Amino acid sequence: MKMLRMLVLLLVAMAMESRADVLDQLGSDVNKDGLNMDVLKYLDGLLESFSFDEKEDKETSDSVDRLKKLVRDALFLGLDNLEQQLESTRELSRDPDTKRNVTELITSKGYSCEDHIAQTQDGYLLSLQRVGPNSTHGQQFLNKTKPVVLLQHGLLDASTTWVINQADNSLGFMLADAGFDVWMSNSRGNTYSHANVNMNSRRRKFWDFSWDEMAKYDLPAVLDYVTEETNVSSIYYVGHSQGTLMAFTGFSQNHTLANKVKHIFALAPISHAGHLKGPVRLVVPFHGILYDFLNLAGIDEVLPSNIITEDIGRTLCGTIPLVCELLTFSFAGVDFFAFNKSRADVFFSHFPAGTSLRDINHWAQLIQSGDTQMYDFGWHDNQKHYGQHEAPIYNITGLDIPVSLFSGGRDWLADPRDVDKLRQDINHTIVYDNTLDRFDHMDFVWGTTAKDRVYKEIILQIRESEREQRDRHRGRNKRHPKNHES
Known part of the structure; x- marks a missing residue:
């Protein structure tokens, strides 16, 4: 005993x-x-x-x-x-933020906001939000000397992701406080970009897109619109997840467009996804069968934001935030330390924001092949689309824009081994490379530690870049003084 x-x-x-x-x-x-x-x-x-x-x-x-x-x-x-x-x-x-749209999320914190629409070449209307300084700071909204920064969200996300935390821990607000002209874009098919001038979103053809079209059409439309509205020749680009994939593929193929970008800040960067981990991986081998089945069932849109999903996120995450925390970890990777449980209901009342079934299928192809390839329509249809039976591989080694990489050691979607492949492809243009050991995929936009470990560094690099440009400009003026007639 x-x-x-x-x-x-x-x-x-x-x-x-x-x-x-x-x-x-x-x-x-x-x-x-x-x-x-x-x-x-x-x-x-x-x-x-x-x-x-x-x-x-x-x-x-x-x-x-x-x-x-x-x-x-x-x-x-x-x-x-x-x-x-x-x-x-x-x-x-x-929390009232669970019921606010992106504009209200911005203005409720005392910041200025302008809503804009950019039209793509194929007729999609993309919503953009322009974030101005906090009204309590007494700054003017328009200032031609401000650096212009464009923020591009990731898969199933929306521009809300950049202003979803408190004002002192959201990149959109912090950039505005730093004196920058901040623009946040929304990819086709999400909550805020749900229209096309040529067709209704209820038509199947509306959803015939993946991140291929986002890189080919959405990026040029947004960059052309922003540079024209701000009267600048080039801007800074911040992308998260799919937002980095769009940048690497789009800017490497379109060098005219690339000339409009001074610097890319890539958060949770993705070009390859062959080492993705988590439960999602179990479904990937069956993506072709699932895609065909859902297509036959008439399902074209995946995980859209609506009253039901918003209410589920608001209620479930507000009552049992641990459930939503674990849900996040099931696809993003595990980092208990940085997850802001007090905002779980806000996160999941805005996320997911929807995309096309084809976009999800393209991601499954990316994971299965391990290559950065265009959408694979199949042996016969590839010939019609690309003039060859195999889906072409993007050559992102042609990227010629300074890149700052911020990757996560615990990121299940942008696995460190896949980020290593990206480094090999664009090593010639990487000017900053920081692997944050504890970070998972969503820490870069939702995490409590991103403020100090990522956002402040981005602000610092933009300021240094602007300072260097001013110094070069002064140097040119000194070497080539203007001639004055006497």
Whole structure:
């Protein structure tokens, strides 16, 4: 019996110790005195099953009784603490940002916002938001000397991703505070770019696009519009995930367009995806069958934002943010430390924002092939589209724009091995390369640590670039002074 008592005591100690270790590892700010609830419940049942002859083993019986009381007290305290946490998280569902559109997210924080529309060559109307300085700063919205920065979101996302956190931890707001002219674009088919001048979004032809068309048509339309509106010849480009894939493929193929970009800041950069991890990987081998089935079923749009999905995200993540945290980790990678649980309901009331079924299928092809290839229509249809039976491979080695890479060590979508392939392709143009060990895929736009580890660095590099340009301009003026007639 003494051995049994020692075993039970050891289990209790392990429950306490394991809970403390996990909390320390995660950097959590919750009460570290809490015990592992599952272990405690198991111990409670185990102790209840013990029976002793009090006359023969009074000491062991008393010890077990004391342990029962200890475990039940701990359970009570733990359940009470859990109830308090649930009660506090219910308040999260009342966050007004869950019901605001992107313009309202901006103006509710005191910033100026202009809504614009850029039309692509094939008729899609792309929504853009222009973020001005906070009204409390007393700055003018229009300033021709401001550096212009374009922010391009990733797959299934929207421009909201750049202003979805608090004002002091969202790249869109921080760039505006730094004095830059900030533009945020929306790819075709998402919540804010759901129209075409030639067809209704309910028509199947509307959804005949993937990131190929986003790189070929959306990028030129947006860059031409922004440079014309701001009267500048070139801008800074910040892309996340698919936003980097669009840049690498689009700018490497269209050098005239590339001349309008001073610098690319690539967050969670993707050109190859053959090493993608997570549950998504299990579906990839069957993507062709799934695509054909969904196509026959008349499904062209994937994970659109609507009242139902927004309400689910608002309610579920506001009540049980841990569920949404784990959902994020299932596709993005695991980083408990940086996930902002207090904004989980805001994140998932705006994400996902929808895309086409073909876009998702193109991603599956990218993962399966491991190559940066154009959309594969199949042996016969490729001949009609490309004049060859195989889908062409993008040659992104032709990219000739300075690139700053910000990649994540725990990123399941932009796996470090795939980022290494990207480095080999564009090594000649990379001017900054930072792998953030703890970062997962969404930390670059949602994470609490992106402010200090990514956004401030981007602002610093833009300022240094502007300073160097001014110095070069002054140097040219000194070498070639203007002639003045006497």
